[in-house]
Amino acid sequence: MTQENYIVSALKYRPSSWETLVGQNNISSTLLHAIETGHLAQAYLFCGPRGVGKTSAARLFAKSINKFEDNTKNDYSYNIFELDAASNNSVDDIRSLTDQVRIPPAIGQYKVYIIDEVHMLSKSAFNAFLKTLEEPPSHAIFILATTEKHKIIPTILSRCQVYDFHRISIADIASHLLEIAKKENVKADSDAMHIIAEKADGAMRDALSIFDQMVNFCDGNITYDLVISNLNILDYDYYFKLSDTFIENNIHKALIIYEEILQKGFDGHNFVVGLASHFRNLLVCKDEITLSLLEVGEETKTKYQDQSSNISSKILVDGLSIISETDISYKASKNQRLLVELTLMKLCSLSADIKKKSQIVS
DSSP: SSTTTOOOOHHHTOOOOOGTTOOOHHHHHHHHHHHHOOOOOOOEEEETTTTHHHHHHHHHHHHHHHHHOSSOOOOOOOGGEETTTTTSSSHHHHHHHHHHHHOSSSHHHHEEEETTTGGSSSSSHHHHHHHHHSSSSSSSSEEEEEGGGGGGGGGTTTTSSSEEEOOHHHHHHHHHHHHHHHHHTEEEEEEHHHHHHHHHHTTTHHHHHHHHHHHHHTTTEOHHHHHHHTTOOOHHHHHHHHHHHHTTTOOHHHHHHHHHHHTTTTTTHHHHHHHHHHHHHHTTTTTTGGGGGSSOOHHHHHHHHHHHSSSSSHHHHHHHHHHHHHHHTTTTTOOHHHHHHHHHHHHHHHHHHHHHHHHHOO
């Protein structure tokens, strides 16, 4: 990334067209179809987690509404009005908006009002806004955006077309980050991008912020090892090594590996949660049908497939049951380290127990 006129990626790569709105294809196609057919509602509610494209979609939708009917290159930015309800949540703010709504647009057919964080409006402001939403002028379209749909009063909800934005998948985020890395002449491996995508928890904005952080930390060459080091994420390899000890019934080696994990400053409860995810991923690899549920890089996927072939489904299911019990009991335990170590001992004993039972049966 060049130093001149530096712009953070979250702003530089904010969706500027429907094609660049990642992970919300069903919403994009529905809104575009509404514009093309002229079936426009007077009020829309975009809800979902932070950083998934609600405000970006609202801006794209607002720009597209007038442009569809116009073959000229008119700029309809003056037809779009944005209000941040987090800082403009009083009755007076809403009254000022409703006064503005009455005035028809100078050019174009519609004036579009985007109200972000609409759940922050006070109860009296909601009530003041309700009358306008019930009987809006034909030239006015409202797009409300919120992360907390449950805080919107039912009378507002009933007057809106509701669009639920979902968390963006790890695969979509990782793919988008790889494209951005190419544009910025940054070297980045697939596994590293998947780790960033996992850390972002479905939010593209968070992923882009972490990406910028990694570009600075890794000096333009983002590798898996550097990412897990900087983000303080427990390396997949620890879970693979531990799973090998479970197969070998090597309790002592498992305890030594766990000690190493603790020495690096990782929390025991997070380790247990990660171990459960590892067992789940190994179980997913048992069948080609469920392999698509594995959201990791290609190199890591190969490791999962190789290890999965050496562990029976029964061991994985029994292991998940043991880990789940530890997860539930962890916070209440007075000796949390011993609880996790006991779990590792049980997991190491699973394959030996199965062998004994098979010998008894035979």
